[in-house]
Amino acid sequence: MITVDNLVKSFSSRAGSVRALNGVSLEVQAGSVCGVVGPSGAGKSTLARCIALLERPDSGAIRVDGTDLVSLDGSRLRAARRQIGVVPQGDSLLRQRTAAGNIALPLESAGVDGPVRRKRVGELLDLVGLTDKAASYPDQLSGGQRQRVAVARALAANPAVLLADEPTSALDPETTGSVLTVLDRARAELGVTVLVVTHDMAVVRRICDDVAVLEDGKVVEHGKVLDLVSDADSRTAATLLPGLDQGEGLIGTHDRVADVVLVGFAAVGALLPEASNRFGVELAVLGGGLTRLGETPVARFRVGINGERADSALEWISEAGAVVRRTPKGPQGVAA
Incomplete structure (x- = not known):
């Protein structure tokens, strides 16, 4: 389970301090898919980066399975980060590596030996439906295939949590569907808890169990999708139905x-x-x-x-x- 409790994060700008997250609290049940949605500038990506501890919050707690990640440092923090896989926004693959080589990168960094590494890469290529593209380089892949490789790479170290930041941005509907299928398979077959940051409510409609709506750095609506659509006054119902x-x-x-x-x-x-x-x-x-x-x-x-x-x-x-x-x-x- 992911628990975010009263999270605050500010950034400095020429105009002064900007509070990107203003007391954000939410819970994501283990093994579920939660969509974080909202307009540009709502704080969605900042929230994802804080949960992955790529950004340190000013205050508040981030607990994964009861462990407060904000309180960790050194080796304990590095170990905790390995439990969180991140699919960054945009194309993040290394051009000089094949699809298999990109997926293997986290395993190489962790010192996993060759036979075990190759077996794991093969399993992940099968999961994302790209076994036949193992030797292909990123420029030989479509945008959706590159995103699926990025998901496989984020899953390489067997994380408990997968954070995907705008994983379907700029993809056509068919390609979007293939990426969302992979995220759903990660949850169903690997038991990974998935947090998806998106501006596209079609993502919520397709794979999300829960949704959190952010606006101006605050959670203005949060709950199970099927519960929220039953509330005629909810933003989720207005958008999805x-x-x-x-x-x-x-x-x-x-x-x-x-x-x-x-x-x-x-x-x-x-x-x-x-x-x-x-x-x-x-x-x-x-x-x-x-x-x-x-x-x-x-x-x-x-x-x-x-x-x-x-x-x-x-x-x-x-x-x-x-x-x-x-x-x-x-x-x-x-x-x-």
């Missing part, structure tokens, strides 16, 4: 109108039709749509309901586990 702008002109043609969030295969596929049949109401989808968060389908619909038992249908949908928020349409516009 389909929009509801469609159907505004149809609201007045229905007895009741509500915004409904459905999570999971059973809810998305059957809950609304079952409510319609159970209560004898006409139910129409006015807006919204379906998306996928990891392997979980999630829908947000604006629905219109006509019939005497419209209120009962909405109450039943809510009791069945959906999130229901009635859209104002006269005096009945209250939350279910």
Whole structure:
């Protein structure tokens, strides 16, 4: 587990001191993938660099499996750093080394002998799907392949934590998918805890269990992705779920109108039709749509309901586990 407690980090500039992190606190569960998102200048990369101890925070604690890394120095600090693999932003591979040679670099530095080193490099090339590119140099690889080699290199020393800073920046959607698949495999097959710094919410949608939203050096939202999308007022829901702008002109043609969030295969596929049949109401989808968060389908619909038992249908949908928020349409516009 990674625990960040009240982290503060400032930098000096010509205009004076700039506080990049202002009391940041968050927890990342072991074996999970957490996305750190926010606008440029929010403090995302500074947070990642502090967790990797590439930057020393001014104050606060950074604990990995209960050990406060900020309090360490000397050999204990070096040992702790080996437990954290870092995928830096941008292309970081050495041009004079092959893909295999780049992956082997941390193992060479640690004094790992040849046979063990070659075996580990082979395992990692297989993990990232680049066994056939072992002898290729970086300039012979695509941008996505170079990023996958960088991930393999960061995993070479069997770290407990992997920090990836904007790992999909400037990559096309297909290439982005291949890099994210590798990060997800690292978590699933190696048990690595992954912290991904990104400006792209599609990364969160694809692989993240948790998300922390930074703004002006502060955490303004943090939690499990599936919990946050169930909160209609959360920034995560506003960004990840389909929009509801469609159907505004149809609201007045229905007895009741509500915004409904459905999570999971059973809810998305059957809950609304079952409510319609159970209560004898006409139910129409006015807006919204379906998306996928990891392997979980999630829908947000604006629905219109006509019939005497419209209120009962909405109450039943809510009791069945959906999130229901009635859209104002006269005096009945209250939350279910």
